[in-house]
């Protein structure tokens with residue numbers, strides 16, 4: 001099976017898929033899509049991913065889009081270790097947490113949205129920061145309330161789709177100067193994940209140097 005990940009090191013959506021691939025120990029090629037050069041908008045890339053975003057996972061020439069869909073595909077095709085819990089209630093909780101990040105936090109705070117707010121609506125840096133901190137704070141508060149009080153992971157005994165989404169989002173929140181002191185359960189899970197080889201292998205600093 002030939003697997004290629006169309007990827008950019010600092011894309012948090014692509015980072016999620018890199019973590020999942022590392023957990024599954026699936027061999028794959030990385031294909032660089034330089035977002036700084038707008039390579040996601042070239043006709044060649046749009047032919048692979050009509051939305052013009054990363055990640056795309058190409059499997060024997062078939063393109064899979066959307067990080068959570070790709071993680072679900074990986075979990076079905078390579079079931080061990082499970083990243084989306086099998087039991088109904090932990091599954092629902094883990095997917096809810098993943099969706100809070102992927103559907104409600106990331107889309108409101110990503111770079112292209114910030115560029116629109118600046119370019120089309122004249123937002124100043126202080127306004128952009130307030131915007132990001134608002135939406136991040138709302139999402140992080142919900143995630144903290146949903147996280148397992150005992151820990152160290154967010155759902156169950158090991159990391160899965162919830163941690164895969166939350167860890168890159170925390171990284172970006174820190175980059176954007178959002179206050180994180182009110183989320184001890186999330187920070188505990190982040191620290192537990194930082195010790196794991198799959199999270200280390202997928203980190204932007206690791207893949208940038210690869």
Ligand SMILES: N[C@@H](CCC(=O)N[C@@H](CS)C(=O)NCC(=O)O)C(=O)O
Pocket residue numbers: 010011012013014035040052053054055065066067068102110112
């Ligand atoms: N919901 C998508 C989000 C994909 C996405 O927005 N990726 C960003 C990078 S994190 C991107 O490609 N940005 C470039 C653009 O929107 O032009 C997923 O989970 O895969």
